[in-house]
Amino acid sequence: MFTSRRGGLLAASAGLALIIAAAPASAETLAEAIALAYDSNPTLQAQRATQRALDENWVQARAGYRPTVQAQAAANYTENRVPANARAVDRNGDGVPDPVGSGITEANSAGATLSLSQPLFTGGRVAATVSAAEADILAGREQLRRTEASVMQAVIQAYADVRRDQEGLRIRQENQRVLQRQLDESKARFEVGEITRTDVAQSEARLAAADAQLALAQSQLASSRATYAAVVGQNPGDLAPEPQLSDLLPADISQAFEAAENNNPQVRQAKYAERASNARLAGAKAERMPNLGVSASLGYNGPAEPFEREDYSRAVRAGATVTVPLFTGGLTSSRIRAAMERNNTDRINVEAARRSVMQSLTQAWNQHVASKSNIVSTDEQVRAARIAAEGTRQEQQVGLRTTLDVLNAEQELRNAELSQVSARRDEFVAVSLVLAQMGLLEAPLLTPGVTRYDASANFKNNRVTWGWVPWEEPIAVVDGVLTPKVTEQPTTAAPPPAPASK
Incomplete structure (x- = not known):
């Protein structure tokens, strides 16, 4: 039974070796993994499409400044049938109903109307909708940054996990080989009577445990490889050592706090959400303001059959309309109060987001500091354990140590x-967590060769598109006098990028 189990483990090891051997001969770097995920990750691609759809809200809001033109055409046919009894009337008094024809009358008509309506002043309603759309778009861009940071974090963690598990598998394989040699030596010494059967059994037990640990290491590596493939888009090959991301960190945590205040996408998104609700509050208040618009129409009406242009009448209408709300049964006031409370909620959420980010940044920074210390400790632990293991083996040869020792x-x-490998992985991931909270975990920063996706390009293309009219700009200026303006807030300068490969 023991032999068959070890045979299965050896077969699994061979299968995993074939998978690793099929990887590219050249080492795959973190820069390549980031670039591939940045261009192909479905989560990131979907968020970009969502942002482009969000850009259209601004175009739809601006349509409130623009004229609407409608064309309407209609043709009608009417047939009236009068029953025979109703048609029979004695007109000459001879007692016999006089015939009055078939009793069928027909009529037809046709008409066409072209109408135009142009708002001149909406009391700030349209301006508020446009400002809210702009704030929503800016908040959406921050959500895109959050998604990008999340994907980059997943790439870095998956890369580090695969590297850790590859090293863990190598250590487990080395452990199995060492214990196999130790078992062979124990059996040989038992044959010559130097040790007892107990020593052999101890070696067999440790080798069996090593086989189980090797199987777990293989399973863990397979799981990490699957996660890597899901995030990056391809199976990992021979991964190069992780770069020094710590070069991107500031000298102390106070600088990290300052960067997070200005750059963190979660905080910035909350601020833009507050500005959007503030604009909607202005829109609710604008419901009390008057509306001014002009309209004109041109219509033709006449018989459809026979068609004669001379028989058609023309109607031309033009006018201006002022609408002043006087009483809405409290509806407008209720909408204003609701918009005000939603704005209060968003204002409070800004502080909640800031506190959450500061908490996460503090935790990530302390984790980074602890991981760096742990690396030093585990390096010293490995050095001492290696000397101790070598000395114990030599002392066993002269009878000063037992097999169990x-x-x-x-x-x-x-x-x-294994602790050393995990400590290095934890420090690498902790650095990426700090960068994420600082708002600096972006592909172009980590990999300078990556072309940055410009989330504003689609919006700029839509500023002047089908439907734009030149007079909407002065109308927008007048309509937006009392409406809060929304502008994009710049981010602080990022530190020089660190190379994503060694």
């Missing part, structure tokens, strides 16, 4: 090596 020393060495 050697097995324990080997186990301590492997555990120290």
